[in-house]
Amino acid sequence: MAGTSKVLDVAGVSKRFGDVEVLSDVSFQVDRGETVCVLGPSGSGKSTLLRCINWLEQPDAGRIYVSGSQVGVNRAGLVMTDRELSEVRTHIGMVFQHFALWPHLTVLQNLMEAPIQVQRRPKGEVRDEALALLAKVGLMEKQNVFPSRLSGGQKQRVGIARALAMNPDLLLFDEPTSALDPELVTEVLAVMRDLAREGRTMVIVTHEMGFAREAATRVLFLDRGRVVETGSPNAFFAHPETERARQFLQRYAGETSAGRRSA
Amino acid sequence: MIRDFGIVWSERDLLLSGLANTTILSVLSAAAALLLGFMLTPALMSKRRPLAWAARGFVDGMRCVPFLLFAYIVYYGFPSFGVRLDNWTSGLLALTIYNAAYMAEILRGAWAAQPPEPIEAGIAFGFSSFGLFRRIILPSLLLAAGPVIGNQMIQIIKDSAFLTIIALPELTHAASSIQSRHYVPFAAFITAVFLYWGLCLVVEAGVSWIGRRAEARR
Numbered sequence: 394m395a396g397t398s399k400v401l402d403v404a405g406v407s408k409r410f411g412d413v414e415v416l417s418d419v420s421f422q423v424d425r426g427e428t429v430c431v432l433g434p435s436g437s438g439k440s441t442l443l444r445c446i447n448w449l450e451q452p453d454a455g456r457i458y459v460s461g462s463q464v465g466v467n468r469a470g471l472v473m474t475d476r477e478l479s480e481v482r483t484h485i486g487m488v489f490q491h492f493a494l495w496p497h498l499t500v501l502q503n504l505m506e507a508p509i510q511v512q513r514r515p516k517g518e519v520r521d522e523a524l525a526l527l528a529k530v531g532l533m534e535k536q537n538v539f540p541s542r543l544s545g546g547q548k549q550r551v552g553i554a555r556a557l558a559m560n561p562d563l564l565l566f567d568e569p570t571s572a573l574d575p576e577l578v579t580e581v582l583a584v585m586r587d588l589a590r591e592g593r594t595m596v597i598v599t600h601e602m603g604f605a606r607e608a609a610t611r612v613l614f615l616d617r618g619r620v621v622e623t624g625s626p627n628a629f630f631a632h633p634e635t636e637r638a639r640q641f642l643q644r645y646a647g648e649t650s651a652g653r654r655s656a
Numbered sequence: 657m658i659r660d661f662g663i664v665w666s667e668r669d670l671l672l673s674g675l676a677n678t679t680i681l682s683v684l685s686a687a688a689a690l691l692l693g694f695m696l697t698p699a700l701m702s703k704r705r706p707l708a709w710a711a712r713g714f715v716d717g718m719r720c721v722p723f724l725l726f727a728y729i730v731y732y733g734f735p736s737f738g739v740r741l742d743n744w745t746s747g748l749l750a751l752t753i754y755n756a757a758y759m760a761e762i763l764r765g766a767w768a769a770q771p772p773e774p775i776e777a778g779i780a781f782g783f784s785s786f787g788l789f790r791r792i793i794l795p796s797l798l799l800a801a802g803p804v805i806g807n808q809m810i811q812i813i814k815d816s817a818f819l820t821i822i823a824l825p826e827l828t829h830a831a832s833s834i835q836s837r838h839y840v841p842f843a844a845f846i847t848a849v850f851l852y853w854g855l856c857l858v859v860e861a862g863v864s865w866i867g868r869r870a871e872a873r874r
Binding site for chain 2: 447449475476478479480482483485487489491492493494495496497498506507510511512539540541555559
Protein backbone atom coordinates (compact mmCIF):
# COMPACT_ATOMS: atom_id res chain seq x y z
CA MET A 394 0.00 0.00 0.00
CA ALA A 395 1.14 3.54 -0.68
CA GLY A 396 2.50 5.67 2.13
CA THR A 397 0.40 8.58 3.27
CA SER A 398 2.55 11.37 1.83
CA LYS A 399 2.53 9.64 -1.56
CA VAL A 400 -0.11 11.16 -3.79
CA LEU A 401 0.72 8.82 -6.63
CA ASP A 402 2.26 5.37 -6.57
CA VAL A 403 2.72 3.60 -9.89
CA ALA A 404 3.98 0.05 -9.42
CA GLY A 405 5.11 -2.16 -12.28
CA VAL A 406 2.69 -0.85 -14.90
CA SER A 407 2.80 -2.47 -18.32
CA LYS A 408 0.63 -1.88 -21.33
CA ARG A 409 0.68 -3.18 -24.86
CA PHE A 410 -1.31 -2.22 -27.92
CA GLY A 411 -1.34 -5.36 -30.04
CA ASP A 412 2.26 -6.35 -30.63
CA VAL A 413 3.71 -3.08 -29.38
CA GLU A 414 4.76 -2.88 -25.76
CA VAL A 415 4.00 0.75 -24.95
CA LEU A 416 4.83 0.61 -21.24
CA SER A 417 6.98 -1.97 -19.63
CA ASP A 418 7.21 -2.34 -15.87
CA VAL A 419 7.01 1.38 -15.11
CA SER A 420 7.28 2.29 -11.42
CA PHE A 421 7.54 5.67 -9.75
CA GLN A 422 6.06 7.63 -6.89
CA VAL A 423 5.07 11.24 -6.47
CA ASP A 424 5.05 12.99 -3.11
CA ARG A 425 2.63 15.70 -2.11
CA GLY A 426 3.66 19.03 -3.62
CA GLU A 427 5.97 17.57 -6.25
CA THR A 428 6.04 18.64 -9.89
CA VAL A 429 7.20 15.68 -11.92
CA CYS A 430 7.92 16.24 -15.60
CA VAL A 431 7.79 13.17 -17.81
CA LEU A 432 10.15 13.56 -20.73
CA GLY A 433 11.02 11.35 -23.65
CA PRO A 434 10.87 11.01 -27.40
CA SER A 435 7.55 10.70 -29.22
CA GLY A 436 6.12 7.23 -28.90
CA SER A 437 7.98 6.51 -25.68
CA GLY A 438 4.71 5.89 -23.84
CA LYS A 439 4.46 9.17 -21.90
CA SER A 440 0.83 9.92 -22.75
CA THR A 441 -0.22 6.31 -22.30
CA LEU A 442 1.36 6.33 -18.85
CA LEU A 443 -0.62 9.44 -17.94
CA ARG A 444 -3.84 7.96 -19.29
CA CYS A 445 -3.32 4.79 -17.29
CA ILE A 446 -3.20 6.81 -14.07
CA ASN A 447 -6.87 7.80 -14.37
CA TRP A 448 -7.82 4.61 -16.16
CA LEU A 449 -8.57 6.17 -19.54
CA GLU A 450 -6.36 3.28 -20.61
CA GLN A 451 -6.35 0.09 -18.62
CA PRO A 452 -2.87 -1.20 -17.89
CA ASP A 453 -2.27 -4.89 -18.60
CA ALA A 454 -0.22 -5.31 -15.43
CA GLY A 455 0.80 -3.36 -12.35
CA ARG A 456 -0.97 -1.26 -9.76
CA ILE A 457 -1.70 2.43 -9.45
CA TYR A 458 -2.58 4.19 -6.21
CA VAL A 459 -3.80 7.77 -5.92
CA SER A 460 -3.88 9.15 -2.37
CA GLY A 461 -3.63 5.60 -1.10
CA SER A 462 -6.59 4.19 -3.02
CA GLN A 463 -6.01 1.80 -5.84
CA VAL A 464 -7.30 2.94 -9.23
CA GLY A 465 -9.35 0.54 -11.33
CA VAL A 466 -9.57 -2.23 -8.72
CA ASN A 467 -11.86 -1.94 -5.70
CA ARG A 468 -11.26 -3.13 -2.13
CA ALA A 469 -12.72 -6.51 -2.91
CA GLY A 470 -10.07 -6.92 -5.60
CA LEU A 471 -12.60 -6.65 -8.41
CA VAL A 472 -12.58 -4.42 -11.47
CA MET A 473 -14.19 -1.14 -10.46
CA THR A 474 -17.74 -0.33 -11.48
CA ASP A 475 -18.46 2.88 -13.39
CA ARG A 476 -19.51 4.55 -10.17
CA GLU A 477 -16.37 3.55 -8.26
CA LEU A 478 -14.13 4.66 -11.13
CA SER A 479 -16.00 7.94 -11.31
CA GLU A 480 -15.32 8.58 -7.61
CA VAL A 481 -11.59 7.88 -8.00
CA ARG A 482 -11.37 10.12 -11.05
CA THR A 483 -12.77 13.11 -9.19
CA HIS A 484 -9.49 13.14 -7.23
CA ILE A 485 -7.44 13.36 -10.43
CA GLY A 486 -7.59 16.49 -12.56
CA MET A 487 -6.54 16.27 -16.18
CA VAL A 488 -5.42 18.84 -18.72
CA PHE A 489 -5.51 17.73 -22.34
CA GLN A 490 -3.30 18.47 -25.30
CA HIS A 491 -6.25 19.64 -27.41
CA PHE A 492 -7.96 21.38 -24.46
CA ALA A 493 -11.07 19.18 -24.68
CA LEU A 494 -13.34 21.94 -23.38
CA TRP A 495 -17.06 21.30 -23.63
CA PRO A 496 -18.14 23.38 -26.62
CA HIS A 497 -21.81 23.78 -25.63
CA LEU A 498 -20.95 25.40 -22.28
CA THR A 499 -19.53 28.84 -21.52
CA VAL A 500 -16.14 29.19 -19.88
CA LEU A 501 -17.68 29.54 -16.41
CA GLN A 502 -20.06 26.63 -17.03
CA ASN A 503 -17.11 24.49 -18.15
CA LEU A 504 -15.54 25.05 -14.73
CA MET A 505 -18.75 24.43 -12.81
CA GLU A 506 -20.06 21.41 -14.70
CA ALA A 507 -18.17 18.53 -13.06
CA PRO A 508 -18.11 19.92 -9.49
CA ILE A 509 -21.90 20.30 -9.59
CA GLN A 510 -22.88 17.28 -11.68
CA VAL A 511 -20.27 14.78 -10.49
CA GLN A 512 -19.16 15.96 -7.07
CA ARG A 513 -22.66 17.21 -6.22
CA ARG A 514 -21.33 20.31 -4.50
CA PRO A 515 -23.58 23.31 -3.88
CA LYS A 516 -23.85 25.64 -6.84
CA GLY A 517 -23.12 28.91 -5.05
CA GLU A 518 -19.90 27.64 -3.52
CA VAL A 519 -18.77 26.11 -6.84
CA ARG A 520 -19.51 29.35 -8.65
CA ASP A 521 -17.46 31.44 -6.22
CA GLU A 522 -14.54 29.06 -6.52
CA ALA A 523 -14.82 28.94 -10.29
CA LEU A 524 -14.76 32.74 -10.53
CA ALA A 525 -11.71 32.85 -8.26
CA LEU A 526 -9.98 30.30 -10.49
CA LEU A 527 -10.80 32.30 -13.60
CA ALA A 528 -9.30 35.35 -11.94
CA LYS A 529 -6.23 33.30 -11.12
CA VAL A 530 -5.68 32.26 -14.75
CA GLY A 531 -6.47 35.80 -15.89
CA LEU A 532 -9.71 35.06 -17.72
CA MET A 533 -12.31 36.65 -15.49
CA GLU A 534 -13.64 38.74 -18.39
CA LYS A 535 -14.16 35.64 -20.54
CA GLN A 536 -16.50 33.86 -18.13
CA ASN A 537 -19.58 34.07 -20.36
CA VAL A 538 -17.83 33.37 -23.62
CA PHE A 539 -18.01 30.04 -25.44
CA PRO A 540 -14.69 28.18 -25.82
CA SER A 541 -14.73 28.55 -29.61
CA ARG A 542 -14.18 32.30 -29.17
CA LEU A 543 -10.91 31.85 -27.24
CA SER A 544 -7.32 31.63 -28.43
CA GLY A 545 -5.47 28.37 -27.86
CA GLY A 546 -3.60 29.77 -24.88
CA GLN A 547 -6.84 31.00 -23.31
CA LYS A 548 -8.49 27.63 -23.96
CA GLN A 549 -5.70 25.83 -22.20
CA ARG A 550 -5.84 28.21 -19.24
CA VAL A 551 -9.55 27.42 -19.00
CA GLY A 552 -8.60 23.74 -19.23
CA ILE A 553 -6.29 24.14 -16.26
CA ALA A 554 -8.88 26.10 -14.26
CA ARG A 555 -11.46 23.43 -15.05
CA ALA A 556 -9.16 20.74 -13.66
CA LEU A 557 -8.47 22.84 -10.54
CA ALA A 558 -12.20 23.37 -9.94
CA MET A 559 -12.45 19.72 -8.88
CA ASN A 560 -9.95 20.35 -6.04
CA PRO A 561 -8.02 17.28 -7.16
CA ASP A 562 -5.21 15.65 -5.17
CA LEU A 563 -3.26 15.18 -8.36
CA LEU A 564 -3.10 17.10 -11.64
CA LEU A 565 -2.14 15.37 -14.87
CA PHE A 566 -1.00 17.42 -17.87
CA ASP A 567 -0.86 15.67 -21.22
CA GLU A 568 1.40 17.80 -23.42
CA PRO A 569 -0.50 20.94 -22.46
CA THR A 570 1.39 23.26 -24.81
CA SER A 571 2.00 21.01 -27.81
CA ALA A 572 -1.05 22.20 -29.72
CA LEU A 573 -0.30 25.89 -29.16
CA ASP A 574 1.33 28.46 -31.38
CA PRO A 575 4.76 29.29 -29.93
CA GLU A 576 3.71 32.79 -28.82
CA LEU A 577 0.85 31.36 -26.76
CA VAL A 578 2.96 28.79 -24.93
CA THR A 579 4.32 31.37 -22.50
CA GLU A 580 0.99 32.29 -20.89
CA VAL A 581 0.13 28.64 -20.23
CA LEU A 582 3.54 27.82 -18.79
CA ALA A 583 3.29 30.87 -16.53
CA VAL A 584 0.09 29.49 -15.00
CA MET A 585 1.67 26.06 -14.57
CA ARG A 586 4.73 27.59 -12.94
CA ASP A 587 2.47 29.35 -10.41
CA LEU A 588 0.82 26.03 -9.59
CA ALA A 589 4.23 24.40 -9.08
CA ARG A 590 5.19 27.21 -6.70
CA GLU A 591 1.97 26.77 -4.76
CA GLY A 592 2.92 23.17 -4.19
CA ARG A 593 0.23 21.49 -6.28
CA THR A 594 1.02 17.87 -7.00
CA MET A 595 1.47 17.54 -10.72
CA VAL A 596 2.63 15.05 -13.32
CA ILE A 597 3.37 16.82 -16.57
CA VAL A 598 4.11 15.20 -19.90
CA THR A 599 5.92 17.88 -21.86
CA HIS A 600 8.43 18.74 -24.54
CA GLU A 601 9.18 22.09 -22.90
CA MET A 602 12.68 21.40 -21.65
CA GLY A 603 13.15 24.91 -20.28
CA PHE A 604 10.02 24.57 -18.19
CA ALA A 605 10.99 21.12 -16.92
CA ARG A 606 14.42 22.30 -15.93
CA GLU A 607 13.07 25.27 -14.03
CA ALA A 608 9.79 24.15 -12.52
CA ALA A 609 10.11 20.40 -12.01
CA THR A 610 11.10 18.97 -8.68
CA ARG A 611 11.96 15.78 -10.51
CA VAL A 612 12.11 14.54 -14.08
CA LEU A 613 11.30 11.09 -15.38
CA PHE A 614 12.89 10.12 -18.67
CA LEU A 615 10.96 7.50 -20.60
CA ASP A 616 12.25 5.64 -23.61
CA ARG A 617 10.48 2.80 -25.41
CA GLY A 618 8.08 2.37 -22.54
CA ARG A 619 10.69 2.15 -19.79
CA VAL A 620 11.81 4.63 -17.15
CA VAL A 621 15.42 5.10 -18.21
CA GLU A 622 16.39 7.90 -15.83
CA THR A 623 14.86 9.77 -12.97
CA GLY A 624 16.26 12.48 -10.78
CA SER A 625 16.50 16.19 -10.16
CA PRO A 626 16.19 18.34 -13.27
CA ASN A 627 19.61 19.88 -12.71
CA ALA A 628 21.32 16.51 -12.57
CA PHE A 629 19.37 15.19 -15.52
CA PHE A 630 19.94 18.14 -17.83
CA ALA A 631 23.56 18.73 -16.81
CA HIS A 632 24.72 15.12 -16.52
CA PRO A 633 22.40 12.64 -18.16
CA GLU A 634 23.54 9.16 -17.25
CA THR A 635 22.45 7.25 -20.30
CA GLU A 636 23.31 7.51 -23.96
CA ARG A 637 19.59 7.65 -24.85
CA ALA A 638 19.03 10.66 -22.60
CA ARG A 639 22.11 12.41 -23.99
CA GLN A 640 20.89 11.93 -27.56
CA PHE A 641 17.44 13.12 -26.60
CA LEU A 642 18.72 16.25 -24.89
CA GLN A 643 21.03 17.12 -27.75
CA ARG A 644 18.05 17.46 -30.03
CA TYR A 645 16.55 19.99 -27.66
CA ALA A 646 19.84 21.73 -26.86
CA GLY A 647 19.17 24.75 -29.04
CA GLU A 648 15.76 25.27 -27.58
CA THR A 649 16.72 25.03 -23.89
CA SER A 650 19.54 27.51 -24.16
CA ALA A 651 17.87 29.97 -26.47
CA GLY A 652 14.17 30.10 -26.16
CA ARG A 653 11.64 29.50 -23.53
CA ARG A 654 13.42 30.08 -20.24
CA SER A 655 12.31 33.64 -19.99
CA ALA A 656 8.76 32.37 -20.35
CA MET B 657 -61.74 29.49 -59.89
CA ILE B 658 -62.26 32.36 -57.43
CA ARG B 659 -65.59 30.76 -56.65
CA ASP B 660 -63.79 27.46 -55.86
CA PHE B 661 -61.60 29.22 -53.31
CA GLY B 662 -64.77 30.80 -51.94
CA ILE B 663 -66.13 27.33 -51.33
CA VAL B 664 -62.90 26.30 -49.62
CA TRP B 665 -63.15 29.45 -47.47
CA SER B 666 -66.67 28.51 -46.45
CA GLU B 667 -65.24 25.18 -45.21
CA ARG B 668 -62.40 26.89 -43.31
CA ASP B 669 -63.39 25.37 -39.96
CA LEU B 670 -62.86 21.89 -41.36
CA LEU B 671 -59.49 22.88 -42.85
CA LEU B 672 -58.34 24.58 -39.67
CA SER B 673 -59.27 21.62 -37.53
CA GLY B 674 -57.33 19.46 -40.02
CA LEU B 675 -54.36 21.80 -39.68
CA ALA B 676 -54.62 21.65 -35.89
CA ASN B 677 -54.71 17.85 -35.96
CA THR B 678 -51.72 17.70 -38.32
CA THR B 679 -49.83 20.01 -35.97
CA ILE B 680 -50.70 17.94 -32.92
CA LEU B 681 -49.78 14.69 -34.68
CA SER B 682 -46.48 16.10 -35.94
CA VAL B 683 -45.43 17.76 -32.70
CA LEU B 684 -46.29 14.78 -30.51
CA SER B 685 -44.70 12.20 -32.75
CA ALA B 686 -41.64 14.36 -33.46
CA ALA B 687 -41.05 14.81 -29.73
CA ALA B 688 -41.63 11.13 -29.02
CA ALA B 689 -39.47 10.06 -31.97
CA LEU B 690 -36.65 12.29 -30.78
CA LEU B 691 -36.91 10.88 -27.24
CA LEU B 692 -36.89 7.33 -28.59
CA GLY B 693 -33.96 8.34 -30.77
CA PHE B 694 -32.05 9.49 -27.65
CA MET B 695 -32.53 6.02 -26.23
CA LEU B 696 -31.73 4.16 -29.44
CA THR B 697 -28.56 6.10 -30.26
CA PRO B 698 -26.51 4.86 -27.27
CA ALA B 699 -27.64 1.35 -28.22
CA LEU B 700 -26.43 1.88 -31.79
CA MET B 701 -23.08 3.10 -30.42
CA SER B 702 -22.89 0.41 -27.73
CA LYS B 703 -19.85 -1.81 -27.40
CA ARG B 704 -22.19 -4.64 -26.43
CA ARG B 705 -22.57 -6.37 -29.77
CA PRO B 706 -26.03 -7.95 -29.35
CA LEU B 707 -27.50 -4.62 -28.24
CA ALA B 708 -25.89 -2.73 -31.12
CA TRP B 709 -27.06 -5.36 -33.61
CA ALA B 710 -30.63 -5.32 -32.34
CA ALA B 711 -30.74 -1.52 -32.59
CA ARG B 712 -29.09 -1.57 -36.01
CA GLY B 713 -31.59 -4.18 -37.23
CA PHE B 714 -34.53 -2.06 -36.11
CA VAL B 715 -33.17 1.17 -37.58
CA ASP B 716 -32.20 -0.33 -40.94
CA GLY B 717 -35.41 -2.34 -41.16
CA MET B 718 -37.60 0.66 -40.43
CA ARG B 719 -35.82 2.86 -42.92
CA CYS B 720 -36.46 0.38 -45.72
CA VAL B 721 -40.23 0.16 -45.17
CA PRO B 722 -42.44 2.66 -47.02
CA PHE B 723 -44.30 4.67 -44.39
CA LEU B 724 -47.67 4.05 -46.00
CA LEU B 725 -47.20 0.29 -45.71
CA PHE B 726 -46.06 0.61 -42.11
CA ALA B 727 -49.17 2.65 -41.25
CA TYR B 728 -51.32 -0.05 -42.91
CA ILE B 729 -49.59 -2.73 -40.84
CA VAL B 730 -50.14 -0.91 -37.56
CA TYR B 731 -53.81 -0.10 -38.23
CA TYR B 732 -55.00 -3.10 -40.26
CA GLY B 733 -52.33 -5.69 -39.40
CA PHE B 734 -52.03 -5.45 -35.63
CA PRO B 735 -55.65 -6.53 -35.01
CA SER B 736 -54.65 -9.97 -36.37
CA PHE B 737 -52.62 -10.31 -33.17
CA GLY B 738 -55.45 -9.01 -31.05
CA VAL B 739 -53.99 -5.49 -30.84
CA ARG B 740 -56.76 -3.18 -31.95
CA LEU B 741 -55.88 0.51 -31.86
CA ASP B 742 -58.03 3.46 -32.87
CA ASN B 743 -56.91 5.59 -35.78
CA TRP B 744 -55.35 8.30 -33.59
CA THR B 745 -53.30 5.84 -31.55
CA SER B 746 -52.25 3.89 -34.64
CA GLY B 747 -51.31 7.06 -36.47
CA LEU B 748 -49.25 8.46 -33.62
CA LEU B 749 -47.59 5.12 -32.99
CA ALA B 750 -46.70 4.57 -36.64
CA LEU B 751 -45.31 8.10 -37.12
CA THR B 752 -43.34 7.89 -33.86
CA ILE B 753 -41.77 4.47 -34.30
CA TYR B 754 -41.01 5.03 -37.96
CA ASN B 755 -39.29 8.36 -37.39
CA ALA B 756 -37.49 7.25 -34.21
CA ALA B 757 -35.34 5.10 -36.50
CA TYR B 758 -34.41 8.16 -38.56
CA MET B 759 -33.78 10.30 -35.49
CA ALA B 760 -31.51 7.61 -34.00
CA GLU B 761 -29.56 7.37 -37.24
CA ILE B 762 -29.21 11.17 -37.46
CA LEU B 763 -27.94 11.37 -33.86
CA ARG B 764 -25.60 8.42 -34.40
CA GLY B 765 -24.05 10.18 -37.38
CA ALA B 766 -23.58 13.37 -35.37
CA TRP B 767 -22.09 11.36 -32.51
CA ALA B 768 -19.61 9.58 -34.76
CA ALA B 769 -18.49 12.98 -36.10
CA GLN B 770 -17.91 14.47 -32.63
CA PRO B 771 -14.29 15.12 -31.68
CA PRO B 772 -13.36 12.45 -29.11
CA GLU B 773 -11.54 14.76 -26.66
CA PRO B 774 -14.46 16.55 -24.95
CA ILE B 775 -16.17 13.21 -24.39
CA GLU B 776 -12.95 11.76 -23.01
CA ALA B 777 -12.63 14.80 -20.74
CA GLY B 778 -16.10 14.00 -19.42
CA ILE B 779 -14.94 10.49 -18.55
CA ALA B 780 -11.75 11.79 -16.95
CA PHE B 781 -13.76 14.24 -14.84
CA GLY B 782 -15.80 11.41 -13.41
CA PHE B 783 -19.00 11.48 -15.46
CA SER B 784 -20.48 7.99 -15.54
CA SER B 785 -22.21 6.69 -18.63
CA PHE B 786 -25.67 8.19 -18.17
CA GLY B 787 -24.45 11.57 -16.94
CA LEU B 788 -21.87 11.65 -19.70
CA PHE B 789 -24.54 11.10 -22.34
CA ARG B 790 -27.05 13.53 -20.83
CA ARG B 791 -24.70 16.39 -19.91
CA ILE B 792 -21.83 16.18 -22.37
CA ILE B 793 -22.74 14.14 -25.45
CA LEU B 794 -26.42 14.93 -26.00
CA PRO B 795 -26.15 18.75 -25.97
CA SER B 796 -23.36 18.65 -28.54
CA LEU B 797 -25.35 16.22 -30.67
CA LEU B 798 -28.42 18.46 -30.65
CA LEU B 799 -26.35 21.47 -31.66
CA ALA B 800 -24.54 19.55 -34.37
CA ALA B 801 -27.60 17.72 -35.69
CA GLY B 802 -30.15 20.55 -35.20
CA PRO B 803 -30.67 21.33 -38.89
CA VAL B 804 -30.95 17.66 -39.87
CA ILE B 805 -33.41 17.01 -37.04
CA GLY B 806 -35.46 19.98 -38.29
CA ASN B 807 -35.41 18.46 -41.73
CA GLN B 808 -36.72 15.21 -40.31
CA MET B 809 -39.52 17.12 -38.56
CA ILE B 810 -40.57 18.46 -41.94
CA GLN B 811 -40.53 14.87 -43.16
CA ILE B 812 -42.79 13.91 -40.25
CA ILE B 813 -45.27 16.65 -41.16
CA LYS B 814 -45.40 15.34 -44.71
CA ASP B 815 -45.61 11.68 -43.63
CA SER B 816 -48.59 12.56 -41.47
CA ALA B 817 -50.55 13.18 -44.68
CA PHE B 818 -50.49 9.44 -45.36
CA LEU B 819 -52.59 8.94 -42.26
CA THR B 820 -55.58 10.11 -44.23
CA ILE B 821 -55.84 6.48 -45.38
CA ILE B 822 -56.72 5.38 -41.85
CA ALA B 823 -59.33 8.14 -41.72
CA LEU B 824 -57.41 10.36 -39.35
CA PRO B 825 -58.99 13.83 -39.66
CA GLU B 826 -55.74 15.65 -40.45
CA LEU B 827 -55.15 18.34 -43.08
CA THR B 828 -54.99 16.15 -46.17
CA HIS B 829 -58.10 14.33 -45.02
CA ALA B 830 -59.90 17.66 -44.59
CA ALA B 831 -58.86 18.88 -48.04
CA SER B 832 -59.92 15.59 -49.54
CA SER B 833 -63.35 15.79 -47.86
CA ILE B 834 -63.89 19.33 -49.17
CA GLN B 835 -62.96 18.37 -52.70
CA SER B 836 -65.25 15.32 -52.74
CA ARG B 837 -68.10 17.27 -51.20
CA HIS B 838 -67.91 20.26 -53.56
CA TYR B 839 -65.71 18.96 -56.35
CA VAL B 840 -63.11 21.73 -56.08
CA PRO B 841 -59.93 19.61 -56.21
CA PHE B 842 -57.43 22.30 -57.22
CA ALA B 843 -58.57 24.92 -54.72
CA ALA B 844 -58.88 22.44 -51.88
CA PHE B 845 -55.54 20.77 -52.41
CA ILE B 846 -53.54 23.91 -53.18
CA THR B 847 -54.89 25.50 -50.00
CA ALA B 848 -53.71 22.46 -48.05
CA VAL B 849 -50.29 22.71 -49.74
CA PHE B 850 -49.94 26.29 -48.57
CA LEU B 851 -50.95 25.36 -45.05
CA TYR B 852 -48.33 22.57 -44.99
CA TRP B 853 -45.83 25.08 -46.28
CA GLY B 854 -46.68 27.50 -43.46
CA LEU B 855 -46.16 24.72 -40.92
CA CYS B 856 -42.77 23.93 -42.41
CA LEU B 857 -41.78 27.60 -42.22
CA VAL B 858 -42.41 27.50 -38.48
CA VAL B 859 -40.11 24.48 -38.20
CA GLU B 860 -37.48 26.25 -40.28
CA ALA B 861 -37.63 29.27 -37.99
CA GLY B 862 -36.97 26.93 -35.06
CA VAL B 863 -34.07 25.34 -36.89
CA SER B 864 -32.47 28.66 -37.64
CA TRP B 865 -32.83 29.60 -33.96
CA ILE B 866 -30.90 26.43 -33.02
CA GLY B 867 -28.48 27.19 -35.82
CA ARG B 868 -27.68 30.61 -34.37
CA ARG B 869 -27.05 29.05 -30.95
CA ALA B 870 -24.80 26.45 -32.54
CA GLU B 871 -22.95 29.14 -34.48
CA ALA B 872 -22.10 30.97 -31.25
CA ARG B 873 -20.46 27.79 -29.99
CA ARG B 874 -18.60 26.85 -33.17
